[in-house]
Amino acid sequence: MNRTENQMLIIFGASGDLTARKLVPALFNLYKGGHLPKNFVVLGVSRSNLSDDAFRKKVVTESKYLADRIGNQGEDFVNAFANQLFYEDLGSDYDTDYGALAKRIADLNVALKTDNNYIFYLSTPPSLYEIVSKNLTEQGLNDESQGWKRLIVEKPFGYDLSSAKNLNKGLQKYFKESQIYRIDHYLGKETVQNLLVTRFANSIFEPLWNRNYINHVEITNAETVGVEKRGGYYDKSGALRDMFQNHLLQIVSLVIMEPPIGSDAEEIRNEKVKALKSLRIMKDEETLYNNTIRAQYVASEVDGEKVKGYREEEGVDPESTTETYAAIKFFVDNWRWSGVPFYVRTAKRMPTKVTEVVIHFKTPHHQIFKDSGAFNKDNKLIIRIQPDEGMLIKFGVKVPGQGFKVERANLDFYYSSLVENHVMEAYERLLLDAMQGDATLYARADEVEAAWEFVDPILNYWKNGKDVRTYGYSAGVWGPTNADELIDGVGMWRNPSENLADDPGFCVIC
Numbered sequence: 001m002n003r004t005e006n007q008m009l010i011i012f013g014a015s016g017d018l019t020a021r022k023l024v025p026a027l028f029n030l031y032k033g034g035h036l037p038k039n040f041v042v043l044g045v046s047r048s049n050l051s052d053d054a055f056r057k058k059v060v061t062e063s064k065y066l067a068d069r070i071g072n073q074g075e076d077f078v079n080a081f082a083n084q085l086f087y088e089d090l091g092s093d094y095d096t097d098y099g100a101l102a103k104r105i106a107d108l109n110v111a112l113k114t115d116n117n118y119i120f121y122l123s124t125p126p127s128l129y130e131i132v133s134k135n136l137t138e139q140g141l142n143d144e145s146q147g148w149k150r151l152i153v154e155k156p157f158g159y160d161l162s163s164a165k166n167l168n169k170g171l172q173k174y175f176k177e178s179q180i181y182r183i184d185h186y187l188g189k190e191t192v193q194n195l196l197v198t199r200f201a202n203s204i205f206e207p208l209w210n211r212n213y214i215n216h217v218e219i220t221n222a223e224t225v226g227v228e229k230r231g232g233y234y235d236k237s238g239a240l241r242d243m244f245q246n247h248l249l250q251i252v253s254l255v256i257m258e259p260p261i262g263s264d265a266e267e268i269r270n271e272k273v274k275a276l277k278s279l280r281i282m283k284d285e286e287t288l289y290n291n292t293i294r295a296q297y298v299a300s301e302v303d304g305e306k307v308k309g310y311r312e313e314e315g316v317d318p319e320s321t322t323e324t325y326a327a328i329k330f331f332v333d334n335w336r337w338s339g340v341p342f343y344v345r346t347a348k349r350m351p352t353k354v355t356e357v358v359i360h361f362k363t364p365h366h367q368i369f370k371d372s373g374a375f376n377k378d379n380k381l382i383i384r385i386q387p388d389e390g391m392l393i394k395f396g397v398k399v400p401g402q403g404f405k406v407e408r409a410n411l412d413f414y415y416s417s418l419v420e421n422h423v424m425e426a427y428e429r430l431l432l433d434a435m436q437g438d439a440t441l442y443a444r445a446d447e448v449e450a451a452w453e454f455v456d457p458i459l460n461y462w463k464n465g466k467d468v469r470t471y472g473y474s475a476g477v478w479g480p481t482n483a484d485e486l487i488d489g490v491g492m493w494r495n496p497s498e499n500l501a502d503d504p505g506f507c508v509i510c
């Protein structure tokens with residue numbers, strides 16, 4: 001197991017939602033699991049005027065996000081955690097003299113012996129990343145001559161390719177690439193990491209993992225929620241920027257990458273970059289028209305309750321064309337994947353919350369059992385990212401009796417069936433990795449840029465192209481009906497149910 005050295009975690013934007021909702025609960029889990037180092041300090045920094053005590057109350061003792069986890073842990077146990085948290089008010093602006101902040105860090109470092117090892121977590125809008133980095137640098141807080149210094153940044157990492165490049169340049173002026181950790185919480189999910197293990201720790205899958213045996217690959221990411229209180233942010237972003245450019249292309253890169261020579265962070269990330277660079281960029285309007293679909297949910301009734309349409313949501317322009325549904329068909333131009341279509345979709349207000357990867361294998365080259373009666377003949381490997389995490393293989397078996405009638409059968413595995421099945425939450429796992437200096441599950445600058453390179457032409461086309469449509473779909477259904485045309489050549493979307501092994505269309509009525 002890697003060692004976690006004494007250190008201080010300095011969170012910028014600490015009075016914001018992410019700190020209370022995700023970061024502190026993740027730290028509390030690490031504390032409960034005994035993963036925090038002996039000397040550990042969290043220093044919250046932002047523009048609100050809070051005392052250490054008020055901060056501790058807000059994010060620990062009185063936090064609704066921690067209530068369940070605290071459960072019946074004794075008061076002393078919880079207070080011992082809370083007492084490791086401190087707060088520093090930066091004043092009215094992030095672009096200010098960080099002299100007082102630097103002094104507070106130095107004092108805490110001496111008093112609590114955190115060995116000059118600091119992580120700066122920027123939970124701020126991306127427009128502040130460079131400014132904060134510059135101000136930290138002015139205080140020498142990027143300097144690693146005594147203790148290491150790391151910088152974690154949140155998504156969105158850029159708005160398009162050119163802004164992502166500018167952000168990278170801006171950060172790299174002050175921190176070395178090896179000090180920068182770009183978070184993508186999907187990489188913190190066990191099941192996403194398991195894609196690597198499935199492929200590279202088994203000899204039964206990898207030989208089939210190519211154009212000779214795979215017909216097409218389908219990835220679905222569906223959420224039942226709408227944009228909730230984030231209408232203002234979402235309307236400027238849309239599904240392609242919010243989910244596809246980062247989380248889904250990360251999953252794609254793990255599905256298509258070549259085997260790395262080892263499990264070292266750089267070796268894995270080198271292969272992921274190569275994979276992303278091999279996505280065929282769609283350039284002309286006709287290709288973009290035929291291979292991309294964007295849509296928006298409209299008002300409907302779900303489970304007897306009225307649900308607002310996207311344009312009625314708070315913070316959303318009533319004439320908005322921003323997509324809450326995006327479906328993209330694309331190809332990967334390399335030796336392994338030549339000619340294999342990929343279908344990837346992401347959306348809000350779908351019938352169920354689910355993320356899964358489906359590998360559709362080719363039908364046997366020579367059909368011996370012609371009238372086998374098997375419906376939907378291809379073999380499938382379904383990798384369930386969430387929920388009901390696990391894997392399912394669909395294959396043909398003989399129906400007992402005369403002749404050779406073939407029926408589909410399932411071979412399934414569920415994470416919940418493992419004896420050791422405690423799954424760390426994504427933020428918990430990612431924070432611990434950064435604390436230990438392991439960047440494997442963080443996105444590198446060139447990875448992020450390669451993903452934008454693929455996404456940029458689609459965004460431009462959706463913004464400026466001729467004949468671009470934003471289709472509507474009723475909240476609670478599987479997207480617009482014409483989305484089926486995209487996948488027409490190879491069948492239908494597999495509209496998954498809540499449970500991995502349930503067939504599409506499965507529903508419980510009482």
Ligand code: BG6
Nearest residue numbers: 155185186223242243247355386
């Ligand atoms: C975030 C997006 O990155 O991921 C949200 O900004 C989305 O819009 C969320 O709801 C989904 O994450 P998860 O882990 O619930 O699938």
